[in-house]
Amino acid sequence: MTPPQPPHRRPSQPFRSPDLGQPDAARNRQEPPAGAPAVRVYDQDGPGLRTEIREAVVVLVAVTLGGVLLGLLWLWLAPRVPLVGIASGNSWAVYPKETEGEQAIGIDGTFTLLGLAFGAVSAVTVFLVRRRGGVPLVVALCLGGLLGSLLAWRLGVALGPEQDVIAHAREVGEGVTFPAPLTLGAPGALLAWSLAALVVHLGLTALFGPRDPEPYGPYEETSAP
Template structure:
């Protein structure tokens, strides 16, 4: 027994006539994977990031030369005096060693602020990225180590015996500068990271989240998807009225 007004079963020929390759509105575009990446090789995507990071590291190394010169020039020197066959402190209660450490920390703070600000301004258009942060971290640490080593070389000689013989008995000379607290080497990279984070949060590039690969911009139907009853030409969203012919018109 057949229910009235029931359409007949489609014939095999009608079923075969339906195209199997109909466009799927939820399929990703050509060359796009489920993760949203194209078919670009991984090496080509990483190469620009490596270049940016390497440029930041090189800039930090150059800044390290400036830091070394400032530290060797401004760091307080420890005065020594030759007394017979002994080398004594001219000012036993002096705090020149601590002053050298404090000065290195202050210069490191300034270097971290300057390098982070410069890297942010240069890479702001591209949106920064992890390469900038890694470049500042590695470059800041290497720059601090280089400034420490080069600053010691630029400062007074570390050959106390040779300097004592040069000035003779009763002569005065300065001891070499050095860091008593090696933790000062971390000031530059840590400052750079904090400043970069603050600048990125306050003035960083703002980008809207892209729609999923299967979706479409807000307010638009996916390509090939049939319009819903609210997308028709004769409806008004939210008004509750519908134009067109119907009962009573």
């Protein structure tokens, strides 16, 4: 009489004995394969909150101080609105020399374009220095752009033409053309730097930023027949 033969097993699926007496959670838990590299905590969580806050403060100060350069460029590149003063007795009246001129729009447009350029440059610089990014870094970049825009606006106004147009008209004389003070007719131009920095930095991080490592290397799990 022929003795019974053991069940046939495929070579690709080795036989595994069930873990008798073990709870379901222990049987279903996946163990890392032999030789898998250990995962360090800072590989996934970044350098730490204190380091990120310290870097964010540095970025905030550096971006804010960039507003000085923005203000000087705005003062240099922005068009001037020509004004003319007319005396009527002891009183003076100031009128635009060109009623249909577009210099006022050009002042706002120049500030907006410069803000967009500064936002893009600051975002690229911050990304090259700190590729991993992080919420504190993005917040510092946007807040610094807003503070830098405010600094540039106030600096351009302070260093620009005389604010008292009546006194300026009396100083230059009746009928003499003089430039109007620098003003921002569109307050939204102050947000151009922050918006450009946010969009560019998020785009660079999404495209070229580092990816989180896998906990373990790829392996194939064998199962019982």
